[in-house]
Amino acid sequence: MYNLTLNHTLSHANRSFDIDTPVDAETVEYLSKMIDDFLDSNPIAKKSVIQDKEIIKKIYYIGHWNRSGEFNSDFKIPQLWAPLLIVLPPSLLDGKSLINLGRFYSKLGMEALKRGYALAFCNSFDCHDPRLEEIAEYLHVDYDLLVKNKTDDEFLLKTFICIGNKLIPDSPHNWDWTRADAFVSCPKLDVNFVKDYT
Amino acid sequence: MTKLEIISVRPVDGIIRQFYKVDEGILEYIKQKFEDTNKLVSISSKVSEDYSTQTKTFLFNTQEDYVDFVEDKVLQYQNVLQDRYNTYHKITIVTNDT
Secondary structure (H helix, E strand, O other): OOOHHHHHHHOOOOOOEOOOOOOOHHHHHHHHHHHHHHHHHOOOEOOEEEOOHHHHHHHHHHOOOOOOOOOOOOOOOHHHOOOEEEEOOEOOOOHHHHHHHHHHHHHHHHHHHHOOOEEEEEOOOOOOOHHHHHHHHHHOOOHHHHHHHOOOOOOOOOOEEEEEOEOOOOOOOOEEOOOOEEOOOOOOOOHHHHHHHO | OEEEEEEEEOOOOOOOOOOOOOOHHHHHHHHHHHHOOOOEEEEEEEEOOOOOEEEEEEEEOOHHHHHHHHOOHHHHHHHHHHHHHHHHOOOEEEEEEO
């Protein structure tokens, strides 16, 4: 049955997770098996299910995309600091494969929500940061090849699913623990933005 | 000893604003790779009373340690981010090494 409430929740990123409370083992196993079953019949992506806090910290530090220079370097993407990160880097980049993968990401997200966890997706990832070399294996990236071939405008197609309990139960989805405030909306509809894009 | 001094100057507009700062991961990286190995002897930072000028001073044990620091690829990328931030916020920068 189509669940409008879950679907609505899926569309809003939860920004603050309780990093110290792991996702229960049965859920991790269930999600992992979902991924295996999907990739067995659709070999279009690789799989990383990450629960190691030290690895998550490394990912969190380069989860930043700030081309304009507006924000300082410590402006991070708060939802990457979650106890469970899943990333399925696509190995095929044709439209049909990417659509299938996107739909599967939604299924995974819905399953996590059904089990009572909070959820966010995250695409903000600075693939130019040399610290990426340390986590290349989790992204299924050949780092040396990436450095050799990348252009300034290139970005990696690595969507993370961030899963865990909310840091503060019943808090708004956009509560940002790094700034103790609501997460900055994007795009910012200030005068300069309107001038630039109209 | 080799000294690296980075002076950042921003327009005075009566509002206290940040200068560029690296994230905690970079601070840990500097500590492990340069401070714990005694390559980097000290770091200091001071801001002028009108908040327009920040002076950061790095003191290295040897000239080779200094070269290792400025040629480190992880830290060099921070320069790219810093340049981007400074351009956006109209901050100019002067670097001295002695």
